[in-house]
Amino acid sequence: MKILVPLKRVPDPDTKIRIKADGSGVDFDGVKFAVNPFDAIALEEALRIKENLGDAEIVVVSIGNDDCVEQLRNGLAMGADRAVLIKAADELDSLAIAKILAAVYKREQPSFVLMGKQAIDDDSNQAGQMLAALLGLGQATFVSKLELIENNSKARCGRETDAGIETVAVKFPAIITTDLRLNEPRYVSLPGIMKAKKKPLEEIALSDLGVSAMSRTKILALEPPPKRKAGVRVKTVDELVDKLRNEAKII
Amino acid sequence: MSKILVIAEHDAGQLKLATLSAMGFAHKVCAATGGSYAVLIVGHGIAAAAETLRSYAAGCVLVADHSALKEPLADRYAHVINDVARSQQATMVVGAASTFSKDVLPRAAALLDAGMISDVIDVNPDGNDFIFKRVMFAGNVIATVKLEGALKFLTVRSAAFMPPQKVAALSPVTSVTVDAGSLPAQIEFLGSEAKVAGRPDSTEARVVISGGRAIKNSEDFERLIGGLADVMGGAVGSSRALVDSGITPNSLQVGQTGKVVAPDLYVAVGISGAIQHMAGMKDTKVIVAINKDAEAPIFEVADYGLVGDVYQVVPELMEKLRK
Ligand SMILES: Cc1cc2nc3c(=O)[nH]c(=O)nc-3n(C[C@H](O)[C@H](O)[C@H](O)COP(=O)(O)OP(=O)(O)OC[C@H]3O[C@@H](n4cnc5c(N)ncnc54)[C@H](O)[C@@H]3O)c2cc1C
Numbered sequence: 063m064k065i066l067v068p069l070k071r072v073p074d075p076d077t078k079i080r081i082k083a084d085g086s087g088v089d090f091d092g093v094k095f096a097v098n099p100f101d102a103i104a105l106e107e108a109l110r111i112k113e114n115l116g117d118a119e120i121v122v123v124s125i126g127n128d129d130c131v132e133q134l135r136n137g138l139a140m141g142a143d144r145a146v147l148i149k150a151a152d153e154l155d156s157l158a159i160a161k162i163l164a165a166v167y168k169r170e171q172p173s174f175v176l177m178g179k180q181a182i183d184d185d186s187n188q189a190g191q192m193l194a195a196l197l198g199l200g201q202a203t204f205v206s207k208l209e210l211i212e213n214n215s216k217a218r219c220g221r222e223t224d225a226g227i228e229t230v231a232v233k234f235p236a237i238i239t240t241d242l243r244l245n246e247p248r249y250v251s252l253p254g255i256m257k258a259k260k261k262p263l264e265e266i267a268l269s270d271l272g273v274s275a276m277s278r279t280k281i282l283a284l285e286p287p288p289k290r291k292a293g294v295r296v297k298t299v300d301e302l303v304d305k306l307r308n309e310a311k312i313i
Numbered sequence: 314m315s316k317i318l319v320i321a322e323h324d325a326g327q328l329k330l331a332t333l334s335a336m337g338f339a340h341k342v343c344a345a346t347g348g349s350y351a352v353l354i355v356g357h358g359i360a361a362a363a364e365t366l367r368s369y370a371a372g373c374v375l376v377a378d379h380s381a382l383k384e385p386l387a388d389r390y391a392h393v394i395n396d397v398a399r400s401q402q403a404t405m406v407v408g409a410a411s412t413f414s415k416d417v418l419p420r421a422a423a424l425l426d427a428g429m430i431s432d433v434i435d436v437n438p439d440g441n442d443f444i445f446k447r448v449m450f451a452g453n454v455i456a457t458v459k460l461e462g463a464l465k466f467l468t469v470r471s472a473a474f475m476p477p478q479k480v481a482a483l484s485p486v487t488s489v490t491v492d493a494g495s496l497p498a499q500i501e502f503l504g505s506e507a508k509v510a511g512r513p514d515s516t517e518a519r520v521v522i523s524g525g526r527a528i529k530n531s532e533d534f535e536r537l538i539g540g541l542a543d544v545m546g547g548a549v550g551s552s553r554a555l556v557d558s559g560i561t562p563n564s565l566q567v568g569q570t571g572k573v574v575a576p577d578l579y580v581a582v583g584i585s586g587a588i589q590h591m592a593g594m595k596d597t598k599v600i601v602a603i604n605k606d607a608e609a610p611i612f613e614v615a616d617y618g619l620v621g622d623v624y625q626v627v628p629e630l631m632e633k634l635r636k
């Protein structure tokens with residue numbers, strides 16, 4: 063069994079996002095980067111599947127510039143076996159990413175792909191579904207429970223939908239995207255970091271992959287959301303009820 | 314000229330109100346640039362929902378009703394949307410930003426080699442094209458974006474677009490022929506959680522009462538958060554902390570990775586106000602925060618902040634509101 067896990071390099075979820083003064087982009091100066099949290103959850107799940115089966119190969123792939131090596135090494139330190147960096151221009155939209163991942167998929171021929179439901183920088187929530195369409199494969203998105211069934215030929219997945227948990231089965235190969243509750247990713251250990259240094263990390267130029275992935279989405283400008291006007295503190299429940307009734311006129 | 318295809322959403326035949334906001338988006342675009350919009354509803358046993366859709370001046374209501382489409386499986390739904398978008402020569406395919414649209418629309422977009430923008434909050438014509446605004450980075454950034462290509466896929470935030478005015482003339486209905494044999498069958502539906510009836514959906518309610526880590530267990534959640542919601546005729550929500558600890562189901566989660574709500578009133582009960590939570594409720598009209606920590610970030614967005622213990626404040630609030 064081989065599991066492909068894409069890892070996106072994103073700003074750490076705890077960092078404060080600042081927009082450059084001219085609105086041309088986010089100011090990444092001094093910002094700490096991390097593996098997209100949903101992708102770390104995907105990798106953790108792949109590692110658990112491997113531990114359960116006794117054997118499996120886990121390949122992590124990142125698309126971006128040389129800095130992504132940091133996140134790939136992190137994935138290797140968590141326990142992935144091999145890493146692939148697809149060197150590409152920084153800002154690619156989800157359709158472009160899906161096309162590149164489809165090419166990686168064809169090279170690697172994994173049993174299935176486990177990936178995040180959404181990148182926490184662009185918050186698009188598209189790439190996995192698009193990848194499934196391009197490859198003509200089944201998909202299970204927003205998965206918070208995953209179980210291999212029927213001789214590891216299918217996955218039974220609990221999906222987090224607006225209406226509650228929905229359970230589906232998908233035949234492999236398939237694309238599975240993760241939600242937060244699936245698991246809690248392990249921390250990287252010191253021996254893990256040492257081992258990761260010896261694991262293979264292959265770099266492939268986008269042009270060598272044979273895909274021309276151009277973003278259709280063009281960001282023209284960024285701005286902060288409108289600020290809410292400062293509110294007031296109320297001292298008592300009576301005062302709160304009075305404000306809601308007579309000032310906000312909401313009840 | 315725009316030809317917009319709105320993908321309606323329903324829950325076992327019950328129309329989701331967010332669909333009307335997606336139609337509101339379509340209406341706005343057509344009013345600005347000319348053109349027309351159609352609504353497609355896919356499912357089984359959807360006649361009543363289709364009937365409701367006829368009152369909003371859509372050029373036509375397309376109904377793909379088939380037993381093979383009873384469950385909202387992404388492979389099948391994307392296949393149907395693909396066919397209809399082609400036959401309608403759509404220039405935009407639009408759905409409400411929900412887990413349904415997020416599951417199905419990107420898949421349909423890729424089948425049609427179309428780009429997609431999620432969580433659109435504004436649209437303006439720009440020559441023959443459009444400029445959109447969308448939310449990124451957990452609500453910290455509003456991006457102005459263009460999307461190249463003759464066909465664009467979008468999900469829109471319901472709070473950002475008003476439903477179109479109802480009109481007397483009903484839109485014509487066209488039924489879409491579904492060839493069940495040609496539908497993909499890669500995803501098998503096994504079941505879904507029984508819905509807890511009673512309270513409204515937090516994305517559709519005028520009032521949302523949301524609980525955070527201050528709430529210690531499910532009984533307290535039901536008594537305090539559920540109780541206050543019932544007194545105010547509202548819906549309940551929660552922070553991720555309660556979902557993680559199993560106190561609330563994920564369907565209640567409000568935030569960057571949960572539901573985005575924009576009610577008239579949002580009461581945050583014992584929620585600290587992490588950026589990921591605020592991404593899901595910052596567009597509320599009036600925010601009330603109850604928290605024992607006077608420094609909690611939620612107070613920075615609250616219109617009315619009350620520093621206190623939720624176990625004392627909420628029962629007192631319920632009592633005074635009942636009067
Ligand atoms: C990738 C990612 C995505 C995420 N997505 C979401 C999301 O969509 N939605 C979401 O909510 N979170 C999300 N989170 C989690 C988020 O970062 C916070 O951890 C979470 O919102 C905290 O929940 P909380 O405010 O209930 O808990 P805490 O931060 O622990 O706050 C509890 C608050 O209750 C107060 N309190 C405690 N006891 C009492 C009492 N008796 N009376 C009054 N006040 C009391 C405390 O002062 C504190 O302010 C996400 C995190 C990540 C990394």
Ligand SMILES: Nc1ncnc2c1ncn2[C@@H]1O[C@H](COP(=O)(O)O)[C@@H](O)[C@H]1O
Pocket residue numbers: 068069070071098100101123124125126156159177178179180181182184185186187188189190
């Ligand atoms: N540059 C990238 N490199 C690797 N994986 C990516 C990249 N961009 C997106 N992905 C994957 O696609 C998922 C969804 O991304 P998005 O559609 O941008 O929200 C992420 O959780 C990742 O698993």
